Amino acid sequence: MKWDACSLARITADQRIRKAVMKLYEQYADEISRNIDQGILRPGDRLPSVREACRSRHLSPATVLQAYRLLEDRGQIYTRARSGYYVSANWKGFPPEPEPSRPPETSTPVNVRDLIFELLETTKSEDFVQFGSAFPAPDLFPFTKLARALHTAACRMNPLGIYESLPPGNPELRRLIARQYVELGCSVPTEEIVITTGALEGLNLCLQAVTRAGDLVAIESPAFYAALVAIERLGLKAVEIATSPREGMNLAALATALDRHSIKACWLMTNFQNPLGCLMPEEKKQELVKLLALHDVPLIEDDVYGELYYDRDRPKPAKAFDHKGLVMHCSSFSKCLAPGYRVGWTAPGRYVKQVEEAKHMTTIATSAPIQAAIVEFLKHFGYKHHLRKLRQELQARQNQMLQAVGQKFPQGTRVTRPAGGYFLWIEMPESVNALEVYRLAMERKITVAPGQIFSPRRKFENCIRLNCGQMWSSPTEAAVTTLGGIVTALA
Amino acid sequence: MKWDACSLARITADQRIRKAVMKLYEQYADEISRNIDQGILRPGDRLPSVREACRSRHLSPATVLQAYRLLEDRGQIYTRARSGYYVSANWKGFPPEPEPSRPPETSTPVNVRDLIFELLETTKSEDFVQFGSAFPAPDLFPFTKLARALHTAACRMNPLGIYESLPPGNPELRRLIARQYVELGCSVPTEEIVITTGALEGLNLCLQAVTRAGDLVAIESPAFYAALVAIERLGLKAVEIATSPREGMNLAALATALDRHSIKACWLMTNFQNPLGCLMPEEKKQELVKLLALHDVPLIEDDVYGELYYDRDRPKPAKAFDHKGLVMHCSSFSKCLAPGYRVGWTAPGRYVKQVEEAKHMTTIATSAPIQAAIVEFLKHFGYKHHLRKLRQELQARQNQMLQAVGQKFPQGTRVTRPAGGYFLWIEMPESVNALEVYRLAMERKITVAPGQIFSPRRKFENCIRLNCGQMWSSPTEAAVTTLGGIVTALA
Numbered sequence: 001m002k003w004d005a006c007s008l009a010r011i012t013a014d015q016r017i018r019k020a021v022m023k024l025y026e027q028y029a030d031e032i033s034r035n036i037d038q039g040i041l042r043p044g045d046r047l048p049s050v051r052e053a054c055r056s057r058h059l060s061p062a063t064v065l066q067a068y069r070l071l072e073d074r075g076q077i078y079t080r081a082r083s084g085y086y087v088s089a090n091w092k093g094f095p096p097e098p099e100p101s102r103p104p105e106t107s108t109p110v111n112v113r114d115l116i117f118e119l120l121e122t123t124k125s126e127d128f129v130q131f132g133s134a135f136p137a138p139d140l141f142p143f144t145k146l147a148r149a150l151h152t153a154a155c156r157m158n159p160l161g162i163y164e165s166l167p168p169g170n171p172e173l174r175r176l177i178a179r180q181y182v183e184l185g186c187s188v189p190t191e192e193i194v195i196t197t198g199a200l201e202g203l204n205l206c207l208q209a210v211t212r213a214g215d216l217v218a219i220e221s222p223a224f225y226a227a228l229v230a231i232e233r234l235g236l237k238a239v240e241i242a243t244s245p246r247e248g249m250n251l252a253a254l255a256t257a258l259d260r261h262s263i264k265a266c267w268l269m270t271n272f273q274n275p276l277g278c279l280m281p282e283e284k285k286q287e288l289v290k291l292l293a294l295h296d297v298p299l300i301e302d303d304v305y306g307e308l309y310y311d312r313d314r315p316k317p318a319k320a321f322d323h324k325g326l327v328m329h330c331s332s333f334s335k336c337l338a339p340g341y342r343v344g345w346t347a348p349g350r351y352v353k354q355v356e357e358a359k360h361m362t363t364i365a366t367s368a369p370i371q372a373a374i375v376e377f378l379k380h381f382g383y384k385h386h387l388r389k390l391r392q393e394l395q396a397r398q399n400q401m402l403q404a405v406g407q408k409f410p411q412g413t414r415v416t417r418p419a420g421g422y423f424l425w426i427e428m429p430e431s432v433n434a435l436e437v438y439r440l441a442m443e444r445k446i447t448v449a450p451g452q453i454f455s456p457r458r459k460f461e462n463c464i465r466l467n468c469g470q471m472w473s474s475p476t477e478a479a480v481t482t483l484g485g486i487v488t489a490l491a
Numbered sequence: 492m493k494w495d496a497c498s499l500a501r502i503t504a505d506q507r508i509r510k511a512v513m514k515l516y517e518q519y520a521d522e523i524s525r526n527i528d529q530g531i532l533r534p535g536d537r538l539p540s541v542r543e544a545c546r547s548r549h550l551s552p553a554t555v556l557q558a559y560r561l562l563e564d565r566g567q568i569y570t571r572a573r574s575g576y577y578v579s580a581n582w583k584g585f586p587p588e589p590e591p592s593r594p595p596e597t598s599t600p601v602n603v604r605d606l607i608f609e610l611l612e613t614t615k616s617e618d619f620v621q622f623g624s625a626f627p628a629p630d631l632f633p634f635t636k637l638a639r640a641l642h643t644a645a646c647r648m649n650p651l652g653i654y655e656s657l658p659p660g661n662p663e664l665r666r667l668i669a670r671q672y673v674e675l676g677c678s679v680p681t682e683e684i685v686i687t688t689g690a691l692e693g694l695n696l697c698l699q700a701v702t703r704a705g706d707l708v709a710i711e712s713p714a715f716y717a718a719l720v721a722i723e724r725l726g727l728k729a730v731e732i733a734t735s736p737r738e739g740m741n742l743a744a745l746a747t748a749l750d751r752h753s754i755k756a757c758w759l760m761t762n763f764q765n766p767l768g769c770l771m772p773e774e775k776k777q778e779l780v781k782l783l784a785l786h787d788v789p790l791i792e793d794d795v796y797g798e799l800y801y802d803r804d805r806p807k808p809a810k811a812f813d814h815k816g817l818v819m820h821c822s823s824f825s826k827c828l829a830p831g832y833r834v835g836w837t838a839p840g841r842y843v844k845q846v847e848e849a850k851h852m853t854t855i856a857t858s859a860p861i862q863a864a865i866v867e868f869l870k871h872f873g874y875k876h877h878l879r880k881l882r883q884e885l886q887a888r889q890n891q892m893l894q895a896v897g898q899k900f901p902q903g904t905r906v907t908r909p910a911g912g913y914f915l916w917i918e919m920p921e922s923v924n925a926l927e928v929y930r931l932a933m934e935r936k937i938t939v940a941p942g943q944i945f946s947p948r949r950k951f952e953n954c955i956r957l958n959c960g961q962m963w964s965s966p967t968e969a970a971v972t973t974l975g976g977i978v979t980a981l982a
Binding site: 113117120123124126135138139141143144146147148150151154155157159160161162163164165166197198200201204208212213226229230233235339340341342343357358360361362363364365366367368369370 | 832853
């Protein structure tokens with residue numbers, strides 16, 4: 001339904017009083033909000049363009065934009081690149097969010113490899129609907145421009161450039177990454193940045209730099225499965241910490257664990273965690289850094305989704321609050337610019353020398369022309385513009401997926417509402433086993449990530465993670481319907 | 492001196508008798524050989540072109556070519572790409588080769604990181620003469636063609652291609668590598684091949700797949716320093732095995748070590764080892780595989796220099812003789828096609844699953860467009876032609892370096908004469924300390940690799956490894972003179 005701006009003009013007596021103390025843009029936002037509440041505007045409806053609204057309401061473009069941004073911040077509307085503003089999924093009719101996790105306080109060895117590799121194998125099938133994949137949907141990325149950047153970079157590459165690309169890595173790339181930190185209000189010198197073959201190499205190198213076999217590592221519950229495999233592979237043990245689907249790791253629980261156990265490192269995701277999508281608030285990040293510093297425990301901060309925020313500003317990493325060089329910040333271009341190119345980096349604080357040496361002695365360098373291509377793209381191919389489009393599109397896709405899940409999944413389903421990234425964490429009714437869902441879905445050529453792979457004890461049996469960054473199309477929609485049917489039948 | 496083909500025609504009575512039972516090409520080769528022995532032809536002299544020789548000697552081109560190849564095989568002459576045949580360095584006047592090493596039979600922890608990283612740091616300086624570098628000289632590689640291959644590959648890449656590049660890696664690249672094995676008379680199925688970020692990643696993954704902290708690993712003496720760092724980093728211990736500069740590891744010594752110690756893996760280079768350049772003969776490779784199989788010990792075979800043979804055929808890897816899946820063969824395109832691109836592979840026998848999973852969980856994939864670019868080059872850019880030129884040029888450079896070292900280094904110097912690769916191992920008079928040479932050379936902007944970095948006990952104090960693949964120019968020649976002066980002064 002194309003929606004007419006004039007129909008907003010219904011104001012009651014109550015509202016007239018409120019109006020007296022409200023700014024113009026707040027009034028306008030309030031009107032739209034009420035129309036959404038009353039069902040006059042429905043999920044998916046397009047709002048009037050800024051120009052239309054200005055004309056029909058006699059408002060300035062700035063006022064209309066401010067109103068729309070306010071509504072966006074509240075999650076009531078969202079923008080779609082080059083298309084306009086749309087009403088978000090119907091939050092009120094939507095399933096509630098899951099409760100924070102409550103893992104046992106004891107440490108545990110990890111044993112989930114087999115399950116994880118079974119899933120990873122299936123995510124290679126091109127003809128499957130990849131809700132189980134951790135990769136961002138490829139259609140979101142500028143591969144043609146990247147190929148051009150690669151060609152320019154490779155042609156220009158001085159043959160001696162291969163020496164430049166050796167650890168710590170391409171100096172210009174490291175300078176550009178340091179500049180990104182500055183923009184984030186985070187002071188990381190170029191010298192601290194080590195280029196890695198994707199973030200995962202950085203994370204592994206950081207973990208190896210600060211642990212020895214048998215050590216304990218604090219992780220979120222649920223946690224990113226690559227952290228679990230790293231812990232399993234290196235013979236470490238996990239201490240799971242209660243984690244909220246909204247705000248991330250519970251710091252009181254972490255403090256208790258730090259008191260009880262001799263924890264050697266903490267590995268977590270501060271921004272749009274995989275799989276929960278939770279975003280740790282800024283004050284909490286500060287507190288986290290302080291708490292770990294008190295115990296002299298290094299933080300391995302995985303921040304690969306940080307650029308995929310739907311809000312106005314990029315959330316800071318915990319690294320921004322580190323004064324002791326204890327935060328080992330890891331990120332990459334794999335989720336926000338160039339999937340498959342395998343360029344990441346780490347800023348490992350006081351451990352930079354160890355990490356750089358370990359990099360040199362395991363994979364030597366990250367591919368020289370690839371490093372140079374990323375430099376080329378960052379400088380000349382509109383990186384920020386690409387990011388803006390990407391975020392809008394991801395938010396739009398999340399909205400569509402949320403709406404579809406709300407409609408197709410059974411009563412008793414809980415779903416996260418992340419403010420960034422491209423994952424939804426779905427808690428199904430207790431009787432539903434995620435592995436069963438996974439196997440039945442596979443038969444219908446749909447992948448999902450079962451909750452068990454995110455837990456060293458194979459818990460979260462009734463949870464699945466869905467990749468909501470897939471292009472929204474009728475096969476995608478049909479797949480959600482199929483999935484909802486499977487879950488309903490099992491409930 | 493341009494040399495006249497007619498001057499070969501001096502035949503004595505004795506020779507006339509011998510001639511009766513020799514083939515025509517052998518006779519011609521014999522004549523040239525005698526002229527070299529008698530000093531009529533001197534090192535560096537150009538032989539008549541095939542056409543000139545045909546005309547002046549009334550021989551067929553096939554006969555002349557066969558004669559030249561015979562002399563090449565004997566090491567008396569060498570070819571330079573697009574230039575012709577030249578007389579090799581004067582072997583007879585040349586320093587003798589070093590003796591095999593005699594390491595102690597006890598195991599040892601490894602502690603050489605600091606030294607190694609100091610050296611690695613210096614090899615990044617562009618204005619140094621890089622005799623200490625392990626990288627092949629960049630001027631030997633087709634970077635412009637590689638850039639084109641990269642562009643074509645990146646443009647053509649299906650966005651879903653990133654899934655294809657996941658471990659075990661690009662299927663077409665793996666098929667082409669499997670075909671290389673077939674050409675080598677070595678049966679390795681495509682399914683066994685895992686693409687890695689350079690050979691070093693493969694080697695590290697293989698070592699991790701078969702060892703746990705505290706285990707013993709048999710290595711050559713001297714050994715490639717990355718093996719030492721890997722052993723040090725993983726908390727393993729080394730058992731050094733006596734190694735001949737000509738034929739590699741001493742198998743009797745290895746057998747003794749296998750009896751005495753509980754060795755969990757053997758890591759070595761069968762072809763043109765770094766740093767000795769030794770080439771293990773085929774029968775010895777067979778015997779090595781048999782011996783290790785008897786003890787059920789996996790062999791981590793580093794074969795990155797295998798393509799750089801000066802002889803007519805590529806030497807086989809030990810992998811060719813493996814029937815139990817115990818040989819983990821590792822190689823790459825970094826030394827023979829695309830330095831800095833970071834594409835290698837491993838064929839890890841029965842450990843393929845563990846290696847593939849470890850790859851997936853440490854660096855995920857090797858860069859997708861880079862994998863595709865190598866496919867493109869192998870198929871359409873004249874890889875074999877490039878290899879032929881590369882080998883000829885490396886042999887020519889080795890000859891020049893051997894000659895220069897023979898002239899400039901003091902009495903008592905011993906030098907290896909590898910039949911491939913681009914390293915010379917120089918044993919200086921006993922009183923000379925390689926670290927002193929290293930530091931004095933650094934002051935003159937020349938790097939060398941001191942013997943100590945190739946030994947877990949920092950032995951080989953009077954040895955250095957020189958990269959003889961550098962472009963031969965007056966600065967290179969001057970650098971050898973300077974180095975010879977430093978060593979002479981210390982002797």
